[in-house]
Amino acid sequence: MNLRAKISAVAHYVPDKILSNFDLEKMVDTSDEWIRSRTGISERRILEDGKATSDMGAEAVKRLCEQRGISPKEIDLIIVGTVTPDMFFPSTGNLIQEKVGAKNAWSYDVAAACSGFLYALASGAQYITSGMHKKVVVVGGDKMSSIVNYQDRNTCVLFGDAAAAVLLEPDEEYGIMDFILHSDGSGAEYLRMKAGGSLYPASLETVTQDWHFLYQDGKQVFKFAVTKMAEVSVKILEKNGFHGDDLALFVPHQANLRIIDAAVKRLGIDYEKVMININKYGNTTAATIPLALSEAYQQGKLEKGDLVLFATFGGGFTWGSSLLRWGMDKP
Numbered sequence: 001m002n003l004r005a006k007i008s009a010v011a012h013y014v015p016d017k018i019l020s021n022f023d024l025e026k027m028v029d030t031s032d033e034w035i036r037s038r039t040g041i042s043e044r045r046i047l048e049d050g051k052a053t054s055d056m057g058a059e060a061v062k063r064l065c066e067q068r069g070i071s072p073k074e075i076d077l078i079i080v081g082t083v084t085p086d087m088f089f090p091s092t093g094n095l096i097q098e099k100v101g102a103k104n105a106w107s108y109d110v111a112a113a114c115s116g117f118l119y120a121l122a123s124g125a126q127y128i129t130s131g132m133h134k135k136v137v138v139v140g141g142d143k144m145s146s147i148v149n150y151q152d153r154n155t156c157v158l159f160g161d162a163a164a165a166v167l168l169e170p171d172e173e174y175g176i177m178d179f180i181l182h183s184d185g186s187g188a189e190y191l192r193m194k195a196g197g198s199l200y201p202a203s204l205e206t207v208t209q210d211w212h213f214l215y216q217d218g219k220q221v222f223k224f225a226v227t228k229m230a231e232v233s234v235k236i237l238e239k240n241g242f243h244g245d246d247l248a249l250f251v252p253h254q255a256n257l258r259i260i261d262a263a264v265k266r267l268g269i270d271y272e273k274v275m276i277n278i279n280k281y282g283n284t285t286a287a288t289i290p291l292a293l294s295e296a297y298q299q300g301k302l303e304k305g306d307l308v309l310f311a312t313f314g315g316g317f318t319w320g321s322s323l324l325r326w327g328m329d330k331p
């Protein structure tokens, strides 16, 4: 018997507070027109002070359990993709476990920047297909506002806060069919948060140099992302004997609309088959794919049996894709 890891529930949480392009015009030298034409973003959500990634993740997991009609006590494992953990340790997975009362679960975090969700999904799927676990929760969540410098127009317009989660359960018919995952550590110089780790622990110097903020060389990241996300999307279809036409939905990482467009062109699929919500949320890092999936599900864009493609890229560099047969009925 060949077991697959099926997504049996999907839910998300976004903070209420909206930071629009017009708000940003008052903070840095930018314009709504520049941001929309270069990125596709109109607004993003910002989590309040005193709340952290685990609060958003816990809310998404509670909604997930309600949707599936299970108690959090039934969860075997929680894996969280994030680069903005509440703290170095305990892991955000541990904190979510406590907040939702998943008393019988173990939990850990995966750090792969924007690819965090796909990496965590690949990990979680292994526990299901091996028969080790029956219910694995995979969360993608980031409070990007905690590491973004709102005086740096190159980055502050791009990111937002959110968390979303999926439940994985074994199934013989529906579920994840394949993954292709990559990393290339030579990308570290182009996208990173330099300080706060063991190399540059917090000091007066790290603070005055702004090393606790996300740094990005946008042009270099763009060049890499535009090629790699398209390449890995096409490759997984070819590997499994499919064409762009066979896809019912493409859920790409939402970092820049122009990067998504490049992948869509390479895949040769219709725009109606692409889930896009970057305009409302910006780049929510590890949350983009499950957030887009959750909205697609709520909007009735997914039918049982649909072929769905995820694709991502991010800091590291990290990138990858996943192909699945959707197994949930419409809500």
Ligand code: COA
Pocket (backbone or CB within 6 Å): 029, 030, 031, 034, 035, 038, 039, 114, 153, 154, 155, 157, 191, 216, 218, 219, 221, 222, 225, 255, 256, 259, 283, 313, 314, 315
């Ligand atoms: N408002 C107005 N001007 C801005 C700006 C802003 N918010 N941010 C940058 N600029 C300026 C730059 O300073 C530059 O000015 P200069 O030519 O005088 O130096 C000019 O706009 C053009 O910058 P450029 O980098 O060529 O713009 P771009 O078209 O490449 O778009 C990004 C910039 C960041 C949107 C784009 O490079 C990008 O999306 N990169 C990848 C980001 C990404 O996906 N990151 C997440 C990885 S998961």
